[in-house]
Amino acid sequence: MSTVPDHLRYTAEHEWVSVSDGITRVGITEYAAEQLGDIVYVQLPESGAAVTAGEPCGELESTKSVSDLYAPVSGEVVDVNPAVVDDPAVVNNDPFGEGWLFTVRVDGDPDGLLDADEYTALIQEDGE
């Protein structure tokens, strides 16, 4: 059973977000990292780019497959995590911590996100 921290919010595409003072930090969930297998390449949006909730904004490549990375919120990318570009294994090893991907400046509270219970139910349906 994958960890689903209570303090984060989630999308059905397996991203997590944490909101603090209008800056949203984004990553992929432990469940997503486990499904992908060993991640070997991460392509992230650039700082300053505009991203739109639900739209692809990068990709994650593992030995087995490639997955689009979807923006969980709309806004301007403030920062990207160079550590995961240099060493994508960080995403597998610490998806909710050192393996964060990028931050976005959002206006107001983003909507349409799942809480931990809702996301847990979703991945259980996925057949974990």
Add this chain to the structure above:
Amino acid sequence: MGTDIRRTPLHDVHERLGAKFTDFAGWQMPLRYTGDVAEHTAVRTGAGLFDLTHMGEILLSGPQAGQALDYALVGHASAIGVGRARYTMICADDGGILDDLIVYRTGEQDYMVVANASNAALVAGELVDRAEDFDTEVRDASTDYALIAVQGPNAVSLLAPLTPTDLSTVKYYASYPTTVAGRPALLARTGYTGEDGFELFVAPDDAEAVWTAVADSGEILPCGLSCRDTLRLEAGMPLYGNELTTELTPYAAGLGRVVKLDKPSDFVGRAALAKAAGETPARKLVGLVTESRRAPRHGYPVVDPADGARIGEVTSGAPSPTLGHPVAMAYVDADRAVPGSALAVDIRGTITPVDVVELPFYRRSS
């Protein structure tokens, strides 16, 4: 296709080991346990343990078992020595590949045909039909066997204490009836990883005891289907459904050597294959390497870097854990298939330079 998902007799073992599962050809199979790269590396540098029970085993026995297979397959089964094995194929009348197989001759009048999981039922049905006029019994014995593979440079030293057979005398592509961990097993020096190794055909009820004994015999990682794919890709081994399809003859797949046109008897597909033998295939299977970190993958177009014209298609591709860069196999127009040629692959909209190289990408040091 039924909706019942089949589980191997090792399913509980895999669950205890924390396997991630995948549905494959109607079976729930372990995809990975620890991680793809760790499992891949274990097979290249030490040893890995695989559950391959989803493969199909079809037995032929009787006075004309060999002749029946000579007619049914493109290879010369009756010329295989007792105890030896051959890589071969079963083709349709039009020469298209129905499956690639390993045929083990286990006795004067006994053969075991091992088929890919996704084709096992089709192959069994074809063998029954094609053997109809021969004095042989054909039986789909897939449920009689669990198949456990031990692959890697340490396979001999790990298995040796568990079997009375002197493994140093077991030839490549040969099989021996013996015991492993005290259980009856057909032990074969075959595999699909590019490494030395063994495949153990055992009774389903013995699978857990044999698996556990091998797992406990030293440093060996349980390995899933995911790393199996990158291992065979590095070794340049074709995968049915990727490099081999009904649309291709063995000649078109670069494997014309498996077709024994000179065998004395007729066989299914002979006329079409004799014709194909004299033709130059329009496309050739090649290896591609790239310095990009994005891998060419199955189905991506191979294009001319000068004008973007489509000149081929990737059949398999992945980042190579051993080599540290992506590798791919692709069919490309024959005049562009020369090693050293600079081509490109359209990787999700980005034209990415690739170089044609000889297969395999990886060859173990002997």
